[in-house]
Amino acid sequence: MTTLPPFIGIVQGDACGIGPELMSKLLQKLTAAERNRVLIISDQRIMTAGNAVTGQDTPYKRLNEPTEIDREYGQPQLLDIRCLDPANIVPGTVSVDAGRAVLKTFGLAIDLAQSDVIEGICFMPFNKAAMHLAGIGVADELTWAKKRLGVTGRASEFNVIDGMW
Template sequence: MRIALAIGDAAGIGPELAARIVADADANAGDLIVIGDRRLLAEGARIAGVAADLPVIGVDDLSRPLPSGSVLLDLGNCDPAGVARGGSSDAAGRASLQNFAAALLMGKAGIADAVAFTPFNKHSMRLARPSYVDEIGFVNAVTGATRSGREFNVLDEVWNARVTSHIPLSKVAETITTDRILQSLLLTDEVMTAAGIADPRIGVAALNPHAGDGGNFGHEDDEVIAPAIEAARAQGLKVTGPVPSDTVFVRAIKGGEFDAVMTMYHDQGQIAMKLIGFDRGVTLIAGYPFPIVTPAHGTAFDIAGQGIADTGATFNALALGRKLARLHPRPPATGEARADAARAIAAQVAPEHAGE
């Protein structure tokens, strides 16, 4: 079992988290392929006060079966001395994109069974790649996926799915449609079932206060969300709603009524999940042949370099990635797939491709 772990933004807590994970025997269960610059991992280890020594491999080594145990794929792409801690930068964004692309290409080839990353900073990534929108779009571009995945947040036994994600709040009402909500419900049921949760119970959050209050506060809940719920029920899903969003998480987490909450937009779910378990929550990008996981918190620029970053969510992310990969094993990478991945990764880190 191998997990490709991409080091995230160099100006945040990502290098420290990666170093702590490498040094933690429990967190490092199963072989890791840590991806990034060896100088950045060494800086993370210095900040954390741990030893994070790993055998170092180069891109060409991916063409052959790797030795057992964890290794560091040194891309030599980010000298920490050239990155100002605690702020966005083109250099950090470029390295994050290259690390993530390498991890995804290893997942696609079967060199890695799952992909993980310590937190990225989207502003940094957009400085390096202006076309960058979010992780899902990048996954599709790098892997050539024909089906777009979705993000889920996982906190203990409760999942949060969402219909829209990284769009302005002003566009949410016009973006949610009955079909989009139905497809999100079907994918949520599919992903959770594949994760070993049989017949997941999904509570659907309303868009408007008091679920629209019979039309007094908007008509989307009655005219857009409710029909999607009925259509999902007709296909055998266990769905409840629309439930006012100020109580749906109470019913899920305190009442144990739902296995998942589906929200209409990003912060409708993220605020609740992070408030309840900021240092435990995991983001899962599902719908691809391999799981993609990361801690649900961000780069924490405010505490970067202080040596106090908590690995709880990163540990949980790796554990979820391993669990999902074990539930759905794939055949090992062929020699041809390894060679193709090595060539593609080498192209990603070439200077002429830096801004693509």
Template sequence: MKPVIGITMGDAAGIGPEIIVKALKDVSIYEQCKPIVIGDAKILARANQITKSELTIRSISNVQEAVSRHGTIDCINMDLLPPDLPFGKVSAIAGDAAFQFLSHAVELAKKGDIQAICTAPLSKEALHKGGHMYPGHTEILADLTGTEDYAMMLSSPKLKVIHITTHVGLIKAIEMINPERTYKVIKLAHETLTKAGKENPSIAVCGINPHAGENGLFGNGEEEEKLIPGIRKAQLEGINVSSPHPADTLFFRAVRGDFDIVVACYHDQGHAPVKVLGLEAGVNITVGLKGGIIRTSVDHGTAFDIAGKNFADERSMIEAIRVAVELAPKS
């Protein structure tokens, strides 16, 4: 049976509704899964007009009512937004709605009504204005599922990256890295790729400092203190992971095929190389959620500057849905 993929609208003042409508014009999505949008039907209808689509927006109250037919978008209509919500404006109402869409998707996933969650982007500023003080999707999902050991993974056709830290400042990120966290992220990377069918995946860890510290020449021994003990613990369990590598050459080597996944120490160290390869190909995955909940997302932001103008590129959304299908439980 085709998995049911719940697609959350994200911040409706951004490009989320547009890229969802554009993505669901692709008949191949319906050949792979049963997509259901969790959001606001009237906002989707507006996006349908903006993108000059001829799709039917069908308002439903639960998953069982979905028809899952190309040409029709099934939307669990939470009706939380005004019809004239301004484009490109940070607002508390849009931030709160984005949170409510995601929260409902998590409840559906817990019940088994949907097999994976695929998220359109939200605005962190709007989220906070709406009263939800989270750094982003990943942390919301961890809180709603009671998950402590999780990580953000980015996937593109040529490169996979998993992060030890994500949405914190650089100084704080380095403070947060420790051997146990390093070990847990390596283990999550190994388990995720193994479940996806990769036998004995090769994992490489980025150094924190330039040239991975170069034997103490750069930094204050962070690699030896924070990374290497965690790497050794994973190696003792038979995980195929190698010592800290200089980040300036590691990503080139991974793209070349030397490694299956790279462990990045902080947000920009991992995000920048993936995004250089193309925003349209990147997919964000939350790894390790309790209950085996699968979540994928586009690897770009709300793009407030182009919202409502029909300029948004849907390719990352299409890839995110396809990755959700790939990782969703098959039984």
């Protein structure tokens, strides 16, 4: 019996930063088996912008609703969360709109993990200043996730960037 890699939700990150291009690069670096167990949680237009920067493109199935997610599909899936108009993106700036998009997509990833739709969360870099402008209300994304999940004990995140940045 073959064990499948975990089904991971990957959140786009701050669209005014390097998140979109890192997402594009990450998807290219994954093995086929890993890539086929990925749910991209992003506005498709932001994903397209990241691919334009890198010149790379990973085929995926576009989904409109979380109910369309299929863990057994066997190809990357993109849950298209229309949350940030690319016309409002100014690279290298702090944007309340980008902060809101991060809170929306990261919050959805947390909800999907809590309901066992995905088995883990990976995210591209967030901009804490943008998240504060958007009303995060706590120090950082880890504290926000703990509060959203009702966790009172310790929590950790792992930052991995080998060969990516």
